[in-house]
Amino acid sequence: MGQFESKLAEMGVTLPEAPVPVANYVPYVQVGDMLYVSGQISLGPDGPIKGKLGDDMDAEAGAEAAKVCAINLLAQVKAACGGDLDRLVRVVKLGGFVNSTPDFTDQPVVINGASNLIGEALGDAGKHARAAVSSPSLPLGVAVEIDGVFQIK
Structure with missing residues (x-):
């Protein structure tokens, strides 16, 4: 187990197998040393985390859903890196x-919820640019979806 996964384990986080796409797209695309990871929904071990913030879900629960998205993003990065998350150089941007x-x-x-998990787990490599925007709905009724751009070696 590498440095990043060891830190995640200390935090009580085990990366799942990278989720498979639910439509006609690939989970990630590598161009040079840049890795573009498709949007990862709040899909946990018990299924989709659904809800609408400001209606039936509060910001704290939403942050937990975003944390699940970050875990799924890191699982995709690990898969793209042939199982070696330590090939991650830095998180460039989250959307x-x-x-x-x-x-x-x-x-x-x-x-x-996502930024805090990534920052704690990855240290300086986890410092990233970011956007946080509202959407009237998301696939499967999930609360959060996050995509990312990563630099890998």
């Missing part, structure tokens, strides 16, 4: 989409 009501304004708080 966070929050299923929320028109008056919900805590999208950054929700996406912090």
Whole structure:
């Protein structure tokens, strides 16, 4: 087990097998040393984490859903790196989409669930640019979807 996965294990996180796409796309594309990972929904071991922020879900629960998205993103990075997450050089950017009501304004708080997990697990390599935007709905009714750009070696 490498450095990043050891830190995740200390945090109580085990990366699952990389989720398979649910439509006609690939889970990631590598161009040079850049890895573009398709949006990962809040799909946990017990199924999709559904909800609409500002309606039937609060920001804290949304942040937990975003954390699941981050775990799924890292699982895709690990798969792209042939099982060696330590090939990750840095997280470049995350794009966070929050299923929320028109008056919900805590999208950054929700996406912090992903940013905080990545920052704690990866240290300086986890410092990233980010977007956190609202969406009127997301696939399968999930609460959060996050895509990412990563630099790998």
